[in-house]
Amino acid sequence: MSFLKLFLFSALAAVPVALAQTDGVTVGPAGGATYAKYNVSQAWELGYRFASVGGDEGKYRSDVNYRNGLRLLGSSLAIRSLEGHGKWFDEIVMTTAGLGNDPYQSTTLRVQKNRLYRYDMLWRQNAYFNPGLVVSGGLHQEDLTHRWQDHDLTLLPQSAFRIHAGYGRTTLNGPALTTAQYFDSRSDIFPIFQNVRQQYNEYRLGFDASVRGFRLTVQRRWEFFREDSSASVITPEVGTVPTVLNGYQANGPYRGTAPGWMGNLNGELSWITVNARATYAGGTGSFSQNYMATGTDRFGSLQSQQIAVSGTGNRPVLTGDFNVTLFPSSRLSVINNTSVANTRMDGANSFTQFSPFSVFTTINFQFLGVRLFANATDVRYRASKKFDVFGGFRYADRLIRSTEEGAAAGSPLSGLSAEQSNHTTAGVAGINWLPVTGLRLHVEGEMGRNDNPFTPASLAKFHTIKARTQYRKKNTTLGAAYQENYNNNSIVITSYSSHARTYSADASWMAKSGLSFDASYSKLHLDSLGGIAFFAGAPRSSLVSNLNSVYASNIHALNLGVRIAARKADLFLGYSLTKDAGDGRAALATQTTAAGQVIYNVQTFPLLYQAPLVRVSVKISEKLRWNAGYQYYGYREDFGLLSQNQGYRANTGYTSLLWAF
Amino acid sequence: MRFIRVIACLVALPFVALPQTASPLKAAPPNQYIGNDQCGICHVEIAKDFFRNPHYKSIASGKEAPEKTGCEGCHGAGGNHLAAGGGQATIRAFSQMTPAQIIDTCLGCHSKDLSRANIRRSAHTEADVVCTNCHSVHHSTTPKFLLAKKQSELCYQCHAPIRAQFDMPVKHRVNEGVVQCTDCHNPHGNFAASWRTGTGSNLVTASHENEEPCLKCHADKRGPFVFEHASVRVEGCSGCHMPHGSTNAKLLKRPVVFTVCLECHNGAGTFGRENLGVFVQSASHNMLDPKYQRCTSCHVKIHGSNSDPRFLR
Incomplete structure (x- = not known):
């Protein structure tokens, strides 16, 4: 009963809060109110959100997705025992954001009783919309709801022996479109309605025990994944004459399990730390699929086709890590880490296709094994309190084995088997330096080689340079950074290189008078070149292999924020900008070949995306504030990709009351 | 145990010859523990609201040793500080400590959690980004973890290009609050990845202990x-x-x-x-x-x- 009273009373307590919409604005007397040896503080922000969109609403929903409606924009509740000896609990902290149909909603909860238990909960929901225009011409539209929840319970949280239990759940549901090509590989692609239903559940149980500076952690997991998505065409879909898909139905229930173990031994002594871990995760997925299609093919013949597939896939993963850190002196540390990972993926299915005049069944088997050994040694020497230098060497040996087999039912399997190994070596070096009080400089570089990259775009001959400086004095912070990532994967026939450079600068200044200023600017440059080959031309396609895929991106990103806090009102002004200047071209030029034109048109993607913002918060009373905000989103593509242009303008905002009582 | 120590020292022999300096923490003068009540006499504002602080558990427990209790659990014995009438020179003041000293002090209690098992070799530690760069024990603005700022703002302080990416039209919803940096990264350090060549860092947390973090949410791709x-x-x-x-x-x-x-x-x-x-x-x-x-x-x-x-x- 007293517990109930406490909750009821919590509605009458005062509290300082910092909610998402008000960005640090506080209301009410600090410290909350005291009741029955508990301090209670809470706040609720209720408001109305509006959005008005012009242009491509699908792209707006994909990027931003705020809509109209009443929302509990944010809330917080904290109940804490004053002496740390509560009967059932010592702390309850709960926060919410966006409840009531915002596209982004979350709730966190922590309940704990000192020395006895600690419970943490996190719930989130994301309304995901994607028009799928560029990737599928709009035929892969998705309007899905993604939900996550996670629960963690720790018993005896302050003792040397702790018990952990947890549960996690992820679901993805909603309508979507998918596609299917019927009745051959030159035929039309038809949009298919899909009802997406996925569910993932995870259960965890474990303990950790500490003895004389060493801690042993053991955790057991049970994971279950299920998918019951289905897809169908109910009314006939007409393609290029005479192709018609009269009916289509696809069902493919999938059930996956992945039980796993993890053990970790960690020890910290004054001169050495040791960290060893072993994990194992099994993974099995069983499925049964049925596809039925009826219609007319591109030659005008009536067709009906049924495909039935069933089988199992497996992927057990075994990993081990051993890490030692030595402190031979107070100035020197030596760290060595060795890791091994063995992933075995295999699966088999039985594939049967029924057509009006034929039935055939194939049996397929595939195996992909990746065995990885990696070792890294890092040495750090502190020459003084203001200067230290570090260096290291990394080595990895990866063995990849592959088998792909298939045959008609009753025949012996035959196929391809292969094995390859590749070795990566890399050296790193860097410094940390404090030349004057408040000024910090960090520079590091890495250079490496991979002798047998797995794909043409994988790291081969690569280097990275990172430099960052930061100056901090009282209420002012200034920073600047540079990062360069370069990769060259050239071979005889074709080549691949990628060169990314990032420059950034940021500043933050907080004046005592209630004025603060934050700004950051980044330039993200990427240029890449890759040799490509493809077929083009009609009625018969021919191989085109004399072109390169070139991509250039020059993104200027700016983020500004000014906060002015007065006695009765607070104001926040913000602005964010993303501008890709592309490779500098003003328009698409005509190329000499049709194939060259296809590649040329997608070499760069200049666009402008900006979002100015203003928020105001007015103090009405000690416990009440009125808040309002407005944000404009503008998105413009300089020239559309694949004939798609998705620009939009959106005016969004909210008005709310923040009540802290 | 002695055998292991001998082997470890032999491995480190080339480096041991370098000059050694005793840790300033170890060189602290003899001092006496005075208890939290004494601290609260001068540090009124901190003491008044300290029951909200997760570290209050050490006081409420009543069973912790003085060197692990309340103010002195982190700041060290306060006898000299009290006798001198205050001053940063007579107490373990975090603003005056080196990054290595800060991390050693915090890990004195916080090394128990699995999430911090790799903190000694993390990229943050290597760049001298330590506990107090992100956590504010007395002026936290977040309901959990004593963060100095909202998590994303905290990370953006140093990672401006990452902020730029989350401001782009297509992004994971970090600024919108539904995804957090720590969903994919462990700022305290990570085990080696089991994908790619396992040598990079980026503080990426594996999902299911040994797979890419993406698969935690995108379970159908797993x-x-x-x-x-x-x-x-x-x-x-x-x-x-x-x-x-x-x-x-x-x-x-x-x-x-x-x-x-x-x-x-x-x-x-x-x-x-x-x-x-x-x-x-x-x-x-x-x-x-x-x-x-x-x-x-x-x-x-x-x-x-x-x-x-x-x-x-």
Whole structure:
């Protein structure tokens, strides 16, 4: 009963809060109110959100997705025992954001009783919309709801022996479109309605025990994944004459399990730390699929086709890590880490296709094994309190084995088997330096080689340079950074290189008078070149292999924020900008070949995306504030990709009351 | 135990010859513990609200040793500080400590959690970014973890280009609050990755202990599949996607899907699972026809399929 009273009373307590919409604005007397040896503080922000969109609403929903409606924009509740000896609990902290149909909603909860238990909960929901225009011409539209929840319970949280239990759940549901090509590989692609239903559940149980500076952690997991998505065409879909898909139905229930173990031994002594871990995760997925299609093919013949597939896939993963850190002196540390990972993926299915005049069944088997050994040694020497230098060497040996087999039912399997190994070596070096009080400089570089990259775009001959400086004095912070990532994967026939450079600068200044200023600017440059080959031309396609895929991106990103806090009102002004200047071209030029034109048109993607913002918060009373905000989103593509242009303008905002009582 | 120590010292021998300096913490003068009540006489504001602080547990417990209780649990014995009437020279003041001293002090109690098992070798520690750079014990603004700022703002302080990526039109919803940096990263350090070559850092947290963090939310991409897209399993998701944000749909590395595919599927060299090059597309394709420019319109199960080796269904 007293517990109930406490909750009821919590509605009458005062509290300082910092909610998402008000960005640090506080209301009410600090410290909350005291009741029955508990301090209670809470706040609720209720408001109305509006959005008005012009242009491509699908792209707006994909990027931003705020809509109209009443929302509990944010809330917080904290109940804490004053002496740390509560009967059932010592702390309850709960926060919410966006409840009531915002596209982004979350709730966190922590309940704990000192020395006895600690419970943490996190719930989130994301309304995901994607028009799928560029990737599928709009035929892969998705309007899905993604939900996550996670629960963690720790018993005896302050003792040397702790018990952990947890549960996690992820679901993805909603309508979507998918596609299917019927009745051959030159035929039309038809949009298919899909009802997406996925569910993932995870259960965890474990303990950790500490003895004389060493801690042993053991955790057991049970994971279950299920998918019951289905897809169908109910009314006939007409393609290029005479192709018609009269009916289509696809069902493919999938059930996956992945039980796993993890053990970790960690020890910290004054001169050495040791960290060893072993994990194992099994993974099995069983499925049964049925596809039925009826219609007319591109030659005008009536067709009906049924495909039935069933089988199992497996992927057990075994990993081990051993890490030692030595402190031979107070100035020197030596760290060595060795890791091994063995992933075995295999699966088999039985594939049967029924057509009006034929039935055939194939049996397929595939195996992909990746065995990885990696070792890294890092040495750090502190020459003084203001200067230290570090260096290291990394080595990895990866063995990849592959088998792909298939045959008609009753025949012996035959196929391809292969094995390859590749070795990566890399050296790193860097410094940390404090030349004057408040000024910090960090520079590091890495250079490496991979002798047998797995794909043409994988790291081969690569280097990275990172430099960052930061100056901090009282209420002012200034920073600047540079990062360069370069990769060259050239071979005889074709080549691949990628060169990314990032420059950034940021500043933050907080004046005592209630004025603060934050700004950051980044330039993200990427240029890449890759040799490509493809077929083009009609009625018969021919191989085109004399072109390169070139991509250039020059993104200027700016983020500004000014906060002015007065006695009765607070104001926040913000602005964010993303501008890709592309490779500098003003328009698409005509190329000499049709194939060259296809590649040329997608070499760069200049666009402008900006979002100015203003928020105001007015103090009405000690416990009440009125808040309002407005944000404009503008998105413009300089020239559309694949004939798609998705620009939009959106005016969004909210008005709310923040009540802290 | 002695044998292990001898071996470890031999390994470190080339470095031991370097000059050694005693830790300032170890050199602290004899001092006496005075208890929290004494501290609260001068530090009124901190003491008044300290019951909200997670470290209050050490006081409420009543069973912790003085060196692990309340103010002196972190700041050390306060006898000299009290006698001198205050001053940073007579107490363990974090603003005056080196990064190494700060991390040693905090790990005195906080080394128990698995999430901090790799903190000694983390990229943050290597760059001298330690506990107090992100956590504010007395002036935290977050309901949990004593963070100095909202988590994303905290990370953006140093990672401005990452902020730029989360401001892009296509992004994971970090600024919107539904995704957090720590969903994918462990700022305290990570175990080696089991994907790619396992040598990079980026503080990426593995999901399910040993797989890419992306699979924690995108569970349908996890499989296992009968027909795995080999590059996804060997090189990882970032082979095709930008994990933070992008100007391209679906967080792709290129504005259109076919260049993502064709840059690998060019048939050249000894790449791919059979060392024969990653096979070129079928001759039945005509890239001048728009439907073939959207590869995933037909190859709908591009992350892995149970029924078709070409990922068609």
